Amino acid sequence: MRPRLALVPGEPAGVGPELCIRAMHQLDPMDAEIVVFGDRDTLARAAHAVGLPVAFAAAYEPHAPPGTIPLIEIPNAAVAAFGSPDPANAPAVIAALERAAAACIARQFDGLVTGPVHKASINEGGIAYSGTTGLLARQAGCEVVMMLANDIVRVALATTHLPLREVADAITPAGLERTLRILDAALRGEFGIAAPVVAVLGLNPHAGEAGHLGREEIEVIEPVLERLRGEGMVLHGPLPADTAFLPAKLEGFDAVLAMYHDQGLPVLKYSGFERAVNLTLGLPYPRVAVDHGTALDLAGKGTADPSSLMAAIATCTRLSRPRALARLQAGQA
Structure with missing residues (x-):
């Protein structure tokens, strides 16, 4: 019984994308099915920055090689330059969070893991934003x-x-x-x-x-x-x-x-x-996030530590198992 988790990298100019790449190489595919909600080009460039291969799939493939990322693509408006958040990408950052959370509410996914976002860039992009916790609470109405x-x-x-x-x-x-x-x-x-x-x-x-x-x-x-x-x-x-x-x-x-x-x-x-x-x-689903910021000074250098993201995925996997069991018992794929 593997929970199905939605993973959102967060700010495309921060360390979130490269942490996702490292995590997808290190995770045991038997623990959880993970689908990333984000920008393909940003993830590809993050993989290059950390020196790891990456391939993308339209759906989860249980026997795919390490580094294969099932992706629900949410394109950025502008090319993300590591270390320099672009407010033009704020709508894509928020859309990734909202779409992944909506999929959890609809029980298509059993839990949500989120990377770090850049509050100032989102607000400069014209979106009133005080934090992901509040955004998810308003969306779920709780x-x-x-x-x-x-x-x-x-x-x-x-x-x-x-x-x-x-x-x-x-x-x-x-x-x-x-x-x-x-x-x-x-x-x-x-x-x-x-x-x-x-x-x-x-x-x-x-x-x-x-x-x-x-x-x-x-x-x-x-x-x-x-x-x-x-x-x-x-x-x-x-x-x-x-x-x-x-x-x-x-x-x-x-x-x-x-x-x-x-x-x-x-x-x-x-x-x-x-x-x-x-x-x-x-929330009506488990949500676990990393406990660090975007680390713009480290972005693109390939040195960021994925420990918090790995811990977030492990925690969300554990908390999501009852929902995964209920989904399977209800006959949902």
């Missing part, structure tokens, strides 16, 4: 949670890309409850954890120190945790962020919920940046 993970820790976020001065106002009882429900459901459903244990960090230093360093823990966070504990969720906190990540404590947690981006992610990236992946919880 609420989502961003979680990053490696083999050491899973870190979900109550808020994502906000200026620090806006974080406290963004943490509301309704929003925090919604985030915890999505996180708990994903840990049970996608990760198969029967009774997940979640560490919830406080917002303020020392988790507010009984109100002396802020009252968000007392007035917002703790009441939500108490209510959800009453429903059976296992939630520890609010915990001081400076000690919650100690290895002895992490052993008892299935995930950590951080209140803002830089509260939790520096620890995760320090503990294993190359193996880290970015997951979007709450």
Whole structure:
């Protein structure tokens, strides 16, 4: 039972295309069927840059040689120069994401893996874009949670890309409850954890120190945790962020919920940046992304490390197996 995954390289001027080439050479074809949504010429030039052969197919071929890429072509408007994003290609970048995600919603694919995109170039191309997580959530019509993970820790976020001065106002009882429900459901459903244990960090230093360093823990966070504990969720906190990540404590947690981006992610990236992946919880399909940017300074040099993409594909393969089984049981090819 092999999941069928849609793979989107991301920004054509970044390292995404060459990482896809390396991945398609390294992957065991018995693990998953992978189809790339992207520009053929960009992928061919990326293969030349890394010194690997590439061939393209219109559909998945189980006995094709390594480096054969089943491709759903979404042409760029302009030739992508490595290291120099062209806003003219923004519509193709977005179209690849949307078409791949639509195919997952339609159950033609079991999961989605995405490479890094260049937000500034997309916005300069006339497309209002704040991130792929939000784009996929709007397309699917659902609420989502961003979680990053490696083999050491899973870190979900109550808020994502906000200026620090806006974080406290963004943490509301309704929003925090919604985030915890999505996180708990994903840990049970996608990760198969029967009774997940979640560490919830406080917002303020020392988790507010009984109100002396802020009252968000007392007035917002703790009441939500108490209510959800009453429903059976296992939630520890609010915990001081400076000690919650100690290895002895992490052993008892299935995930950590951080209140803002830089509260939790520096620890995760320090503990294993190359193996880290970015997951979007709450979508009707698994979506896993690399945990790095476009690395424009490395693009086209053939030196970019594919470890995060390989980890993203492996994670998405694992999470997509139940959907693949359901698709096969329903008689879908």
